[in-house]
Amino acid sequence: MSLNVISGRDPVTGTSLSVEVDAGRIVSIQPGPEGETAWISAGLIDLQVNGYAGYELNDSELKPETVVALTAELHRLGVTTFVPTLITASEEQLVARLRCIAQARKSDPLVAYSIPYIHVEGPSLSMEDGPRGAHPRAAVRPPDLLEFNRWQAASGGLVGMVTLSPHWNTAAAYTKALTAQGVHVCLGHTDASAEQITAAVDAGAVLSTHLGNGSSELMQRHHNVLWTQLADDRLFASFIADGHHLPSAALKAMIRAKGIGRSILVSDVTGIGGLAPGTYQSAIGGSVTLAADGRLYLPGTSYLAGSATPLTATIGKAIKLAKLTLSEALQMATVNPGQFVGGRGILRAGASADLIKFDWSPEVDNIELHAAWVNGRAIELLPEGATRSRK
Numbered sequence: 573m574s575l576n577v578i579s580g581r582d583p584v585t586g587t588s589l590s591v592e593v594d595a596g597r598i599v600s601i602q603p604g605p606e607g608e609t610a611w612i613s614a615g616l617i618d619l620q621v622n623g624y625a626g627y628e629l630n631d632s633e634l635k636p637e638t639v640v641a642l643t644a645e646l647h648r649l650g651v652t653t654f655v656p657t658l659i660t661a662s663e664e665q666l667v668a669r670l671r672c673i674a675q676a677r678k679s680d681p682l683v684a685y686s687i688p689y690i691h692v693e694g695p696s697l698s699m700e701d702g703p704r705g706a707h708p709r710a711a712v713r714p715p716d717l718l719e720f721n722r723w724q725a726a727s728g729g730l731v732g733m734v735t736l737s738p739h740w741n742t743a744a745a746y747t748k749a750l751t752a753q754g755v756h757v758c759l760g761h762t763d764a765s766a767e768q769i770t771a772a773v774d775a776g777a778v779l780s781t782h783l784g785n786g787s788s789e790l791m792q793r794h795h796n797v798l799w800t801q802l803a804d805d806r807l808f809a810s811f812i813a814d815g816h817h818l819p820s821a822a823l824k825a826m827i828r829a830k831g832i833g834r835s836i837l838v839s840d841v842t843g844i845g846g847l848a849p850g851t852y853q854s855a856i857g858g859s860v861t862l863a864a865d866g867r868l869y870l871p872g873t874s875y876l877a878g879s880a881t882p883l884t885a886t887i888g889k890a891i892k893l894a895k896l897t898l899s900e901a902l903q904m905a906t907v908n909p910g911q912f913v914g915g916r917g918i919l920r921a922g923a924s925a926d927l928i929k930f931d932w933s934p935e936v937d938n939i940e941l942h943a944a945w946v947n948g949r950a951i952e953l954l955p956e957g958a959t960r961s962r963k
């Protein structure tokens with residue numbers, strides 16, 4: 573690969589930058605040239621992806637090709653690193669999906685690069701309707717280190733993040749054991765007590781998974797899972813800023829409580845994302861409806877069934893909903909999640925060349941992607957007006 577110069581405006585300072593790339597790495601970053609209008613940023617990092625564009629990781633018949641195709645779809649959106657997220661399922665199903673993702677990584681170096689590890693969301697979540705969300709109750713079970721070891725044996729140690737509810741008696745010991753192996757333990761889909769949450773954080777839990785969702789609809793006003801997690805500065809928090817999971821005031825107040833430096837945007841997008849509105853059979857929630865406004869829900873209930881909005885499209889929404897600057901929203905989708913994937917998400921000499929170039933102005937809802945590079949490789953974007961068909 574020859575030397576390539578990619579320029580654009582830095583969202584932090586507003587001034588132009590020229591990024592020199594060689595052999596997949598950023599060689600140098602220089603000021604200029606003047607007159608750039610498009611923005612430049614590190615590629616987006618999504619810690620919670622179930623699927624997109626008809627490719628669903630929680631499908632019972634998951635194939636390595638699906639993982640490869642999903643990776644390509646996300647690259648075209650400027651998501652250069654993502655963490656495949658498997659929801660609660662039987663051990664047999666989880667192991668089959670873990671194996672499949674591991675195979676996909678082996679088949680393609682760019683897929684291996686873009687998938688640093690796998691996030692298992694569950695199966696040790698709350699049993700209760702509400703906090704459990706769309707996870708199947710029958711497959712919810714207590715934390716089991718021996719089962720975790722079998723996941724790792726099946727996937728070649730690819731599980732790097734686990735979300736659990738800390739209400740289980742063994743949650744703290746399990747958290748400690750996983751943390752000691754370098755696995756990020758996250759709290760979510762829970763109605764645990766303050767003491768149980770604090771015990772899990774003491775044991776090493778580092779992140780609140782999609783805070784404000786996966787919790788009871790009604791809760792005690794002072795003693796509840798939200799305040800405890802918001803007040804604990806040891807926890808990062810991820811948020812789904814698709815405009816459906818959290819109203820503006822809740823998102824804004826929660827990000828302010830956590831601070832920009834500890835807030836992360838995740839998509840939680842499922843295989844239904846990117847498809848036309850309608851009712852689908854989804855691996856997450858069964859029969860689900862995607863409304864024209866992008867809301868993805870279980871018909872006849874108030875429960876959401878994941879999101880249909882990819883991370884790229886949540887940047888503009890987060891800016892509007894939480895009154896963020898472009899630079900703050902990007903920090904929450906690059907540098908901050910990057911701390912969970914080995915320090916990616918920063919434009920600096922020596923880093924892998926994961927870059928996006930895009931248009932954005934406060935008047936528009938969405939960032940408009942012009943170009944993306946993954947590990948120095950230019951990605952071919954979808955032609956404008958291209959539509960997707962259900963796989």
Ligand SMILES: [Zn+2]
Nearest residue numbers: 693705782786
């Ligand atoms: Zn969830």
